[in-house]
Structures are given as structure tokens and as C-alpha cells.
Amino acid sequence: MISVLKKKKLRFIIICATVVILAIPISFGIFLATPAGDGRNVQQFDFGQGQSLKKIAAALAERKVISNAGLFVFYGRMRGDDARVKAGYYQFDDGLTPAEILRRMVAGDVHVQRFAVPEGYSVYQIGELLEGRGLFAKEEFLKECFNKSLLRELGISGKSVEGYLYPSTYEISGKTTAAELVRQMVAQFDKVFAGKFAGQAEAARMTTREVVILASLIEKEAVRPEERPLIASVFRNRLNKGMPLQSDPTAVYGVRAFAGNVTKRDITRATPYNTYLIRGLPPGPIGNPGSGAIAAVLKPVVTGYFYFVTKKDGSHFFSTTLDEHNNAVRRYLKSAAAVVKQPSLPAAEYRNDHPRVTAGK
Numbered sequence: 208m209i210s211v212l213k214k215k216k217l218r219f220i221i222i223c224a225t226v227v228i229l230a231i232p233i234s235f236g237i238f239l240a241t242p243a244g245d246g247r248n249v250q251q252f253d254f255g256q257g258q259s260l261k262k263i264a265a266a267l268a269e270r271k272v273i274s275n276a277g278l279f280v281f282y283g284r285m286r287g288d289d290a291r292v293k294a295g296y297y298q299f300d301d302g303l304t305p306a307e308i309l310r311r312m313v314a315g316d317v318h319v320q321r322f323a324v325p326e327g328y329s330v331y332q333i334g335e336l337l338e339g340r341g342l343f344a345k346e347e348f349l350k351e352c353f354n355k356s357l358l359r360e361l362g363i364s365g366k367s368v369e370g371y372l373y374p375s376t377y378e379i380s381g382k383t384t385a386a387e388l389v390r391q392m393v394a395q396f397d398k399v400f401a402g403k404f405a406g407q408a409e410a411a412r413m414t415t416r417e418v419v420i421l422a423s424l425i426e427k428e429a430v431r432p433e434e435r436p437l438i439a440s441v442f443r444n445r446l447n448k449g450m451p452l453q454s455d456p457t458a459v460y461g462v463r464a465f466a467g468n469v470t471k472r473d474i475t476r477a478t479p480y481n482t483y484l485i486r487g488l489p490p491g492p493i494g495n496p497g498s499g500a501i502a503a504v505l506k507p508v509v510t511g512y513f514y515f516v517t518k519k520d521g522s523h524f525f526s527t528t529l530d531e532h533n534n535a536v537r538r539y540l541k542s543a544a545a546v547v548k549q550p551s552l553p554a555a556e557y558r559n560d561h562p563r564v565t566a567g568k
Contacts, residue, residue, distance in 0.1 A: 239282060239306045243274040246302025251318065251381055253296050260289040267308065272299045279305050288313050296381040319378040324392065326374040326497035327426035330367060332464055333495070343385050351385040361393050370419040370492025371396045399498060407505040420488050421504045422496035427456035427465055430521035432499050437525055439507035441515055450513065452482040460493040516540065 250270045254263055260283045261276075268276035283289045288309060295317035299308055322342060324333055330352045334345035351357060353367045363371060368389055373396035379388060400408075400415060408418050421442060429435045445452055456465040458473040460480045474481070480489040514532035515523040518539050526532035 238275055238278045240304055242302045242304050243271060244301030246300045248301040251298045254294050256294040260292060272301050273305050283309055317380060319380045321376055322379050323376045324372060324374045327494045329494045330369050342379055348385045351389050357386055365491045368393060370423055370495055372495045373399055374495055374497045404501055404505060411505055418501060418504050420492050422500040423492035423494045424454045425503055426496040426500040427494055434523055435500055435503035436508045439503040440510040441512045443507050444513050454482045456493055457482040457489050
């Protein structure tokens, strides 16, 4: 009787042990393949260089991205990944499996957001885009754009980095500061200008700053890329004749975004940039031009054009004389108020006396 009871007890112990032994890998497998939640819990982590897998797992479990820190560490060590995880700024949600989280950390798949700077956008417009994307507050970004110590570091002699934030796509991580983003954009400008345009600018006897200022006007005026060289020729012809540039976008720079039209109030507003009222080039760029506009400045077509007016399709009609231009204004704008009158000041008063910049950008 005793032996039978002992056999039953032993059998029970064996069965329990077997269940436990089988349950461990099954539970482990379920842990690796099952997310901790439904993906609505999104967390960001800044894991430093040399941080242990144990501390990483604890942080993930504390913010409920994984359900078991110990199993996560065991899995990482079993794979030999405990020393292979890469430092960086990560974004995980509880809809990811622990296996996928570890895979991303070993691959260094850090969290970055791509941000594109459109051609011609001013620092103010870029700031609005950044704020709209939730990347930086507009004022935080603009503060760095006008940061005097940062300007000295970057070799920019103007009041801001306007003109040197090269239109391109940038990757922004959670650790990127507004100042670092500005540095990235200016570095890209320096790289492109040095590689493509520095020699041409020297041959044209223009400073980098003069090129960028004129290119920023062209970028704002040109709707169609193929018209950039024609608009450049108009501005160059006007500068050579000592005529005011009378570029509409300059009249609203720093006041509002240029949307293709200006009012009488705009063109009579006294600002340092309004080329209806100042002579020569404005004191700085009014936007951030791309390569096409810069190329147009350095290789404009040779024309006799001094005027242009926007047509309904966004293209422009170019004229050589004031009478021809006013006829085009009547035709395309259908507004007598828009007809340009010959400047009353003598031509000598419209000479291009914009000071040349001999150092820096």
C-alpha cells in the first residue's frame, strides 16, 4: 500500500516538474512574441554609451514598454546582444515585441524625424514649419538664427543666418538642439557653395553674401525654375544702370510671408529691406535660396529686360521699356493702379552703392 502511494506521489512530482520545465520556455516564447500593450503607450528613451542591458531593461519595464525586465535581460544575454546594444535616442511603444525592441537597439535604429527646408523659405517660415511639426518652438529656433555668438562661430557677418540655411532634408533626433540644426543647415550650404559656386563667384567678383542676397530675391520672385536666369538678368541690368530693384518680396520681408502680391502700403513701408525705397541690394538675404537660384545669379542670360510682370499662370512677361511694361501690366493685372511710373529721382540717385562684404559670408 505504501509503495503504491509513493509511486503515485513520485509520478505527480514528475508530472509537475515536467509541466514546470515545459512552461518556462513556453512562457519565455510568449514573452518574446507578445507586446506589452496595444501600441498607445509611446515612450522615448535616451540610452547613453556603455549603459548596461540590465538598466535598459529596467527603464523599459518601468515605463511599461516591456512586461518583464528579467526575461528581457536573459534573452539579450542568451543571444550575446548585451554588449551589442547601441547608445542613442529611441522611441518605442508597447505594441512592439521585446524581440523587436532588442533588434532595433542592436541595429542602432535610433528615433529621428526627417525635416525638409523648401527653397526660398525665410527663417521665419522655417520656424513656423518646425513648430507645426512639433520639433522646436518657433521662437526657440529664431533665437538661434539671430544668436550673435553662433553667427561668429559660423563666420556669418550679417544679423542672422538668413540665406545660409540650405534647402535640403535633415534628420532631427530628440537630442538635436535648435543650434545644432542651424549648424547642420549652414554646413550643408558651405559644402554646396564651396563645391559648386565659389570659383564662379570669384570670377564674377561677387562676395558670397552678395550672391546669396540676389539669389534670395530670385528664389522668391520665380515661380517657374526656367525663369530664374531671366529674372537674374533683370536685376543685374537694373543694378548696372543704377535703378532700384523694386522687388515685391523685399517690401514685406520681416512683416509677413510673401504670397505673390503686395499692396501700396507694403511698397511704401520704410524698412531696411524694401527695394522700392532703398538703393542697390538689401542689407541681407530675404530667404534661403537653393542651387538653381544661386546658379542664375552667377550665370544669368544676357537680355535687355528691365521689367517683368506676373501672368495668370504664374509665369512672367518680360519687357525692355517702361511703356512696354505698363502695357503688360494693363493686360495681365488689369489695374490702372498697378501701372509703374518713371521714378522722379535722377538716375544718379539710384546708383548701386551697396557696400561690398570683404570677409565672411
